[in-house]
Amino acid sequence: MQIIRSIAELRKARRGLAGTLSLVPTMGALHEGHLTLVREGRARADQVAATIFVNPLQFGAGEDLGRYPRQEEQDLALLEREGCDLVWLPTPEQLYPAGFATTVTVSGVSERWEGAARPGHFAGVATVVAKLLLAAAPDVALFGEKDFQQLAVIRRMATDLGLPVQIIGVPTVRDADGLALSSRNAYLSADERTRALALPRALGEAERRIAAGEPVDGVLAEAKAAVIASGFESVDYLALVDADRLEPLEQPGGAMRLIAAATIGSTRLIDNMAVSSMPQEPR
Ligand SMILES: Nc1ncnc2c1ncn2[C@@H]1O[C@H](COP(=O)(O)OP(=O)(O)OP(=O)(O)O)[C@@H](O)[C@H]1O
Ligand SMILES: CC(C)(CO)[C@@H](O)C(=O)[O-]
Numbered sequence: 001m002q003i004i005r006s007i008a009e010l011r012k013a014r015r016g017l018a019g020t021l022s023l024v025p026t027m028g029a030l031h032e033g034h035l036t037l038v039r040e041g042r043a044r045a046d047q048v049a050a051t052i053f054v055n056p057l058q059f060g061a062g063e064d065l066g067r068y069p070r071q072e073e074q075d076l077a078l079l080e081r082e083g084c085d086l087v088w089l090p091t092p093e094q095l096y097p098a099g100f101a102t103t104v105t106v107s108g109v110s111e112r113w114e115g116a117a118r119p120g121h122f123a124g125v126a127t128v129v130a131k132l133l134l135a136a137a138p139d140v141a142l143f144g145e146k147d148f149q150q151l152a153v154i155r156r157m158a159t160d161l162g163l164p165v166q167i168i169g170v171p172t173v174r175d176a177d178g179l180a181l182s183s184r185n186a187y188l189s190a191d192e193r194t195r196a197l198a199l200p201r202a203l204g205e206a207e208r209r210i211a212a213g214e215p216v217d218g219v220l221a222e223a224k225a226a227v228i229a230s231g232f233e234s235v236d237y238l239a240l241v242d243a244d245r246l247e248p249l250e251q252p253g254g255a256m257r258l259i260a261a262a263t264i265g266s267t268r269l270i271d272n273m274a275v276s277s278m279p280q281e282p283r
């Protein structure tokens, strides 16, 4: 596995890679979700590369940039074991040179939900992903559905900028009990980890009830109440949206997604689930 630290080295290494390339951008602290993206990337191209970069541009003031988990040595060992061909670890100075003044802003799909809760977040994500894609020039880039709105923003950006890359979304990998894997789960105490299960459970229950034809408003209100009753301090949003533009849906129909963000202790978790669009007989 080639370990690359500068853009110049990356360009040289890229020219030397034979065949097609998959890219898996990450912020490190790797878990099975990331490794699933790497495996999927390997299945879709001749070579697979990953990036590890905790991108300061996508963190707001007062967010967790300083305490975000960093474990480079362990991450490199995991990627090597997974058969990753190349890993690029850029520095903020390389990606954001002095005088940096160009950002990529995606309107519409980035504005609600995470975009509203974390102003500037998606401009930071879109900018860094555009830069990573331009520098590594992959044929395929893979992102997790766990960050469902992020995936929609990146798809929109790649289409609008005409980037010559196929964007692939990979289903959320969960722990055996149902909690979505996330590097931020490392912040949870044992007690919070247990209570955090209320989030996927509430989404699963809401999914079942909406698919069974129950009124959406009532189901969403009860799901939020269940999350709070289980010990989350707050729910930023828990909503039914269309799966492409992430606009709120009052009536079920088409490709739908339940999306949520909630805070437990000092940890903000996000999750989402697909909702079956065929009305089912009440169970
Ligand atoms: N459980 C998961 N299943 C599938 N993909 C995932 C999962 N968790 C993260 N990913 C994907 O891995 C890529 C890198 O994500 P990132 O490094 O931010 O990890 P993370 O676990 O999402 O961290 P965070 O706690 O910051 O949300 C993103 O495309 C993200 O959607
Ligand atoms: C896509 C990404 C690597 C951009 O920094 C990040 O937002 C993430 O890890 O999901």
Ligand code: BAL
Residues within 6 Å of the ligand: 058, 147, 150
């Ligand atoms: N996993 C998404 C990146 C972020 O929360 O900043």
